[in-house]
Amino acid sequence: RKEVEQDPGPFNVPEGATVAFNCTYSNSASQSFFWYRQDCRKEPKLLMSVYSSGNEDGRFTAQLNRASQYISLLIRDSKLSDSATYLCVVKVRTGTYKYIFGTGTRLKVLA
Amino acid sequence: DTEVTQTPKHLVMGMTNKKSLKCEQHMGHRAMYWYKQKAKKPPELMFVYSYEKLSINESVPSRFSPECPNSSLLNLHLHALQPEDSALYLCASSALKSAEAYEQYFGPGTRLTVT
Numbered sequence: 295r296k297e298v299e300q301d302p303g304p305f306n307v308p309e310g311a312t313v314a315f316n317c318t319y320s321n322s323a324s325q326s327f328f329w330y331r332q333d334c335r336k337e338p339k340l341l342m343s344v345y346s347s348g349n350e351d352g353r354f355t356a357q358l359n360r361a362s363q364y365i366s367l368l369i370r371d372s373k374l375s376d377s378a379t380y381l382c383v384v385k386v387r388t389g390t391y392k393y394i395f396g397t398g399t400r401l402k403v404l405a
Numbered sequence: 406d407t408e409v410t411q412t413p414k415h416l417v418m419g420m421t422n423k424k425s426l427k428c429e430q431h432m433g434h435r436a437m438y439w440y441k442q443k444a445k446k447p448p449e450l451m452f453v454y455s456y457e458k459l460s461i462n463e464s465v466p467s468r469f470s471p472e473c474p475n476s477s478l479l480n481l482h483l484h485a486l487q488p489e490d491s492a493l494y495l496c497a498s499s500a501l502k503s504a505e506a507y508e509q510y511f512g513p514g515t516r517l518t519v520t
Contacts, residue, residue, distance in 0.1 A: 395447035
């Protein structure tokens with residue numbers, strides 16, 4: 295079992311739709327959580343950090359459930375420009391620390 | 406400014422060549438990272454530097470040799486690579502406060518082709 299798992303998709307949704315992505319992690323030493331977006335042939339860009347109380351940034355809402363070891367990202371009112379791969383990233387601290395990437399979920403927003 | 410720069414953008418090298426990838430950040434970040442990314446896969450961690458010291462080497466073959474000359478610069482020296490090493494090489498940095506690391510910022514990457 296991978297340490298960070300995501301549904302690879304692709305998710306094809308019409309413009310204006312709401313779409314949710316899930317991510318599960320298995321390492322109990324996981325400390326911090328992030329969502330990144332990556333466009334084709336570009337670098338990952340930080341979308342948002344995920345806080346225990348949940349957090350929102352415009353059309354994007356992230357939730358964390360530590361008991362179930364589960365993170366989610368909700369995108370409301372999808373735009374064509376939201377088409378990208380969304381990467382769930384977990385920071386693990388075991389002596390030192392490292393960031394573990396999920397496989398990514400591809401989103402395509404259709405006109 | 407959350408910019409990480411990488412040079413070159415593209416690199417084609419033969420299996421007997423020696424080349425270097427460079428990464429720079431001026432955000433005062435004291436953690437820097439090298440990742441390798443193949444098409445349709447997530448980035449794979451290669452090396453982590455914390456306070457200019459190598460803290461993680463993910464069992465990377467010795468044909469890849471990292472170097473952190475100062476807190477703003479990170480190099481990756483390449484020698485005798487194989488065609489399967491062709492990939493996008495990403496540099497990232499993050500703040501370190503009391504040895505706690507924060508979100509990473511990535512450079513645009515170097516697209517490497519080994520012929």
